[in-house]
Amino acid sequence: MTGPTAVTTAPARPGSRARRPSLGRIAAWAVMGAIVLVTLLPFYWILRTALSGNAALAVDPADPLPVKATTGGFARALGLQSTEEAIAQGGSGGGLRFWRYLLNSVVVSTLITGCQIFFSAMAAYAFARLRWRGRDTVFGLFLAGLMVPAIFTLLPNFVLIKQLGLIESLLGIALPTMFMTPFAVFFLRQFFLNVPGEVEEAALLDGAGKVRIFFRVLLPMASTPVLTLAVLTYITSWNDYFWPLMVSYSDSSRVLTVALAIFRAQTPQSGVDWSGLMAATLVAALPMLALFGFFARRVVGSIGFTGIK
Amino acid sequence: MTMASSSPPTRRPAPGGDGRLAAVFIAPALLGFVVFLLWPTLRGVYLSFTRFNLLTPAEWVGLDNYVRMVHDPIFWDALRVTVGYVLVNIGVQTVSALAIAVLLQRLTGSALLRGIVLTPYLMSNVVAGIVWLWILDTQLGIGNEIVAGLGFDRIPFLADETWAIPTIALINVWRHVGYTALLLFAGLQAIPDEMYEAAKVDGAGEWRMFWRITLPLLRPVLAVVLIMTVIGSFQVFDTVAVTTAGGPGNATNVLQYYIYGAAFGRFQFGYASAMSVALLVVLSAITVLQYRLTRAGRSDLG
Numbered sequence: 001m002t003g004p005t006a007v008t009t010a011p012a013r014p015g016s017r018a019r020r021p022s023l024g025r026i027a028a029w030a031v032m033g034a035i036v037l038v039t040l041l042p043f044y045w046i047l048r049t050a051l052s053g054n055a056a057l058a059v060d061p062a063d064p065l066p067v068k069a070t071t072g073g074f075a076r077a078l079g080l081q082s083t084e085e086a087i088a089q090g091g092s093g094g095g096l097r098f099w100r101y102l103l104n105s106v107v108v109s110t111l112i113t114g115c116q117i118f119f120s121a122m123a124a125y126a127f128a129r130l131r132w133r134g135r136d137t138v139f140g141l142f143l144a145g146l147m148v149p150a151i152f153t154l155l156p157n158f159v160l161i162k163q164l165g166l167i168e169s170l171l172g173i174a175l176p177t178m179f180m181t182p183f184a185v186f187f188l189r190q191f192f193l194n195v196p197g198e199v200e201e202a203a204l205l206d207g208a209g210k211v212r213i214f215f216r217v218l219l220p221m222a223s224t225p226v227l228t229l230a231v232l233t234y235i236t237s238w239n240d241y242f243w244p245l246m247v248s249y250s251d252s253s254r255v256l257t258v259a260l261a262i263f264r265a266q267t268p269q270s271g272v273d274w275s276g277l278m279a280a281t282l283v284a285a286l287p288m289l290a291l292f293g294f295f296a297r298r299v300v301g302s303i304g305f306t307g308i309k
Numbered sequence: 310m311t312m313a314s315s316s317p318p319t320r321r322p323a324p325g326g327d328g329r330l331a332a333v334f335i336a337p338a339l340l341g342f343v344v345f346l347l348w349p350t351l352r353g354v355y356l357s358f359t360r361f362n363l364l365t366p367a368e369w370v371g372l373d374n375y376v377r378m379v380h381d382p383i384f385w386d387a388l389r390v391t392v393g394y395v396l397v398n399i400g401v402q403t404v405s406a407l408a409i410a411v412l413l414q415r416l417t418g419s420a421l422l423r424g425i426v427l428t429p430y431l432m433s434n435v436v437a438g439i440v441w442l443w444i445l446d447t448q449l450g451i452g453n454e455i456v457a458g459l460g461f462d463r464i465p466f467l468a469d470e471t472w473a474i475p476t477i478a479l480i481n482v483w484r485h486v487g488y489t490a491l492l493l494f495a496g497l498q499a500i501p502d503e504m505y506e507a508a509k510v511d512g513a514g515e516w517r518m519f520w521r522i523t524l525p526l527l528r529p530v531l532a533v534v535l536i537m538t539v540i541g542s543f544q545v546f547d548t549v550a551v552t553t554a555g556g557p558g559n560a561t562n563v564l565q566y567y568i569y570g571a572a573f574g575r576f577q578f579g580y581a582s583a584m585s586v587a588l589l590v591v592l593s594a595i596t597v598l599q600y601r602l603t604r605a606g607r608s609d610l611g
Binding site: 024025028029031032035036038039040042043045046049057058061062115119120122123125126127130131132133135138141142145147148149150151152153155156157158159160162175176177178179180182185210211214235238239240241242245246257260261264274277278281284285288289292296297300301303 | 326327328330331332334335337338339340341342344345346347348349350352353356363405408409412415416417420422423424425426427428429430431432433434435436439440441442443444446448449450451454458483487488491492495514515516540543544546547550551565568569572573578581582585586588589592593596
């Protein structure tokens with residue numbers, strides 16, 4: 001799905017065939033430019049702050065370039081500095097076991113994304129392409145599930161995970177969304193519904209079974225929606241904070257978002273280690289920026305209403 | 310956008326259907342659905358009628374939690390704060406997202422721009438909160454440097470009772486608006502170019518086309534997006550947790566933050582569940598109301 005080609009605006013006066021850019025067009029570009037600035041400038045500011053010396057930030061808060069440039073902020077965020085050195089540079093000394101949290105985030109997000117998409121695709125196929133008694137009833141149930149705000153199930157799910165003895169475990173964080181989300185099932189069902197029946201019939205005539213058709217024909221055909229959903233799911237689970245906050249209390253199961261919030265809470269009210277904090281946020285956000293950058297071309301075009309009603 | 314009919318395209322049904330195969334295919338998702346969505350929903354409603362502190366079994370107390378909720382001034386305050394947040398967040402976000410979507414549709418087909426507007430969405434609410442906390446810092450933030458440079462008094466954006474909620478609402482607009490804009494943009498793609506061409510021949514300008522073509526045809530999509538964003542907006546938590554922790558006073562004590570405090574700060578799981586049920590009821594009511602008002606089910610777009 002590509003964007004429309006640029007359209008020329010209507011001439012200001014009907015009948016006149018002016019080809020020069022109209023005032024309205026210039027204004028529209030100005031607005032677009034402002035939107036891009038507001039979107040991107042905070043990113044630059046994170047980078048500028050992260051590369052500044054912490055003490056120097058207070059001296060020169062408005063300098064557009066890094067002040068007293070140093071990589072000390074990153075060293076503190078990644079826990080590469082000794083406590084004395086960190087405190088000397090304005091850190092709290094309360095380090096981040098960064099690599100541990102990064103690994104936890106990767107494990108949780110990968111587990112959720114991989115399983116959720118695979119199981120949701122299977123269910124979507126059953127809803128879209130198989131005939132069975134009770135299909136519409138079960139589907140209606142999923143439809144109702146879409147209406148329950150995610151946040152409502154967090155408390156009861158916490159009780160359940162606690163009873164299962166999975167508090168403080170990465171599996172405990174992943175489980176509730178590991179099997180499906182109603183949204184993922186809808187999104188993929190909509191795609192499978194639109195695959196022409198001939199595709200399946202041809203494969204059936206070739207003697208392929210339905211299981212094989214799903215894996216060999218339909219799933220490969222659905223690569224773009226699957227990829228879009230995978231990227232969105234990965235970003236969502238990577239950025240989730242509320243649920244992991246409930247489930248994990250110690251380093252062993254702590255994910256990046258929770259660690260970051262703790263890092264922020266550790267900093268004293270006066271003399272916050274801004275350069276360390278900004279370095280930490282940048283490092284936490286970087287994997288998602290990279291992931292998106294890598295798949296942007298295919299994903300951006302297919303974000304839409306494939307499955308929502 | 311119209312509901313696809315639930316029957317698949319014509320196929321000769323295999324005699325007896327695909328029952329056994331379907332059971333295998335549906336099993337994992339159904340298990341997840343029942344265990345982590347259906348059962349917790351029912352349990353959440355049940356817990357709201359109990360006194361429960363996690364350590365001893367839940368004890369049935371009937372409507373006690375609800376009676377307490379109705380008489381709890383902090384609950385009403387939290388609801389009021391949340392509604393204030395939602396109004397600012399949704400108002401600004403909807404208008405901005407619509408503007409961005411229309412600009413992306415009518416001004417340029419640049420995929421790069423579409424990618425750029427989505428970048429804030431890639432960060433977590435936690436990251437967005439911390440970043441803006443720094444930008445808006447009263448003494449050192451570049452935002453306040455600009456305010457001071459323009460000759461105004463510095464504004465304690467996140468430490469002032471009046472400013473805190475609108476500020477948090479705008480931080481979340483910054484993070485989410487690109488995603489919302491892309492959803493609307495997808496809806497705009499369904500409007501045939503010929504309609505704009507025809508209107509242009511009739512001498513209509515962009516402004517008139519927007520009111521006569523874009524908005525009426527986008528309305529069903531807009532309605533769905535609005536429902537989604539309102540529901541999301543009511544559940545605000547992360548940004549408050551990392552920027553203001555509910556303060557100053559109770560100025561940013563949004564409902565979800567109060568519920569979290571009741572459950573994990575004071576171990577009143579029953580009371581917290583009752584407030585969650587109240588939120589659920591509010592959100593369901595809003596959904597039904599918006600559907601009614603906009604007749605979202607009736608769409609002209611395929």
